[in-house]
Amino acid sequence: MNSFPEKVPSEILAPMLARKEGSMGCGVIVRDSAGSILAALSKNIYGIMDPEYAKAIAAGEAAMFGYDCGFNFVQMKRDAILIINALNSSKENLTAIWGIIDGVKRIAHCFDSCTFQHIKRSGNEAAHGLAKFA
Secondary structure, three states, X not given: OOOOOOOOEEEEEOOEEEXXXXXXXXXXXXXXXXXXEEEEEEEEXXXXXXXXXXXXXXXXXXXXXXXXXXXXXXXXXEOOHHHHHHHHOOOXXXXXXXXXXXXXXXXXXXXXXXXXXXXXXXXHHHHHHHHHHO
16 A cells, blocks of 8 residues: 555646657646645656647546555646546547546546546646656
8 A cells, every 4th residue: 555645635737748759748746735745757658649639648647646646535637628628528429539538537436536627737837847857
């Protein structure tokens, strides 16, 4: 197991940035309700060229990271409004990202509580820094 308190609400921030060499950098920051950083991830993912697909992949990476760290009460905050709207929708759609969105929703059911919220990019700068570092 991990050393994180099980009932601490966690905020997961996860942007993904395009890179020139055909890869994407993904950065994830996990904070507690007081704003302290509990965990961070910087990961390079190859072969993803479509921006919306990349943003959906980043949501999946963030959800899996939160799950792997053992967090139970999660607020996923993204600056990608289309992804947040898809995650909050109960309707299915046939876009290329739907399979990824459905996977993120399935992971979300593993948490005691999981919400998806849109934030401005300026509120996501630390995670963007990690994505650039990847």
